[in-house]
């Protein structure tokens with residue numbers, strides 16, 4: 001009996017106002033989910049399909065510090081024989097992801113780095129993509145941001161060195177994070193009383209100062225980020241991407257079908273693209289609905305589930 005769970009886009013930050021994982025209440029939901037997972041004997045692997053951390057807006061040392069409880073439950077999962085496998089996404093930040101991969105053996109507590117698809121490693125110097133690949137059922141997991149034209153660095157043209165090394169989405173996200181942290185209420189307890197008294201005036205001033213810039217940055221972010229509710233794209237590039245990945249795998253690995261799991265868009269989806277390709281988007285943990293993908297290697301089924309806070313609800317299920 002063996003099952004694999006894939007989650008994506010937690011964007012674990014620093015518990016400030018800029019940390020959507022925290023402000024959405026998903027930090028607590030996630031802790032419940034991990035505790036539930038402890039008793040799911042059949043689940044052998046938990047794969048995190050990228051954007052586990054929010055390192056475009058926050059610092060890794062802060063995330064490790066404020067979410068100690070999460071790392072502690074993850075340690076318990078590992079001691080129960082479950083593998084927690086990390087596939088890097090764009091918000092996991094390139095220097096950090098590279099450090100992880102180039103430091104051997106990497107250890108962030110119980111979290112392992114995907115090594116299964118090392119031969120499909122894609123490293124342009126500005127971007128690092130190392131997918132997870134499970135040969136038994138031909139399951140491919142990657143973050144999927146290379147299909148997003150605003151969130152990968154632009155291709156070098158005519159050998160002209162690019163002035164901008166990071167994708168445009170990086171800078172906009174950074175600006176939004178700074179403004180969100182300006183109105184952060186994380187201060188010392190001793191100052192709490194004084195703070196309560198002056199907060200309203202202070203926040204009004206800050207809001208007045210930051211509003212026009214924050215507004216523009218937010219609007220830009222909504223325009224170019226697939227994760228935003230106002231995003232106008234139709235996501236067909238991810239379906240085409242999944243099809244391309246599957247075709248490549250089917251050819252190279254000589255398998256007759258492939259399951260492709262992506263994240264990045266924050267929109268959960270499960271769809272049979274044709275007889276040979278199943279596409280799943282694992283969704284996110286920064287909105288009111290938190291989702292995960294469950295692949296049952298015995299019943300040969302793929303399901304998309306919502307974590308309600310106490311239990312799981314099936315949204316959709318497909319038999320392979």
Ligand SMILES: [Mn+2]
Nearest residue numbers: 051089090264
């Ligand atoms: Mn992403």
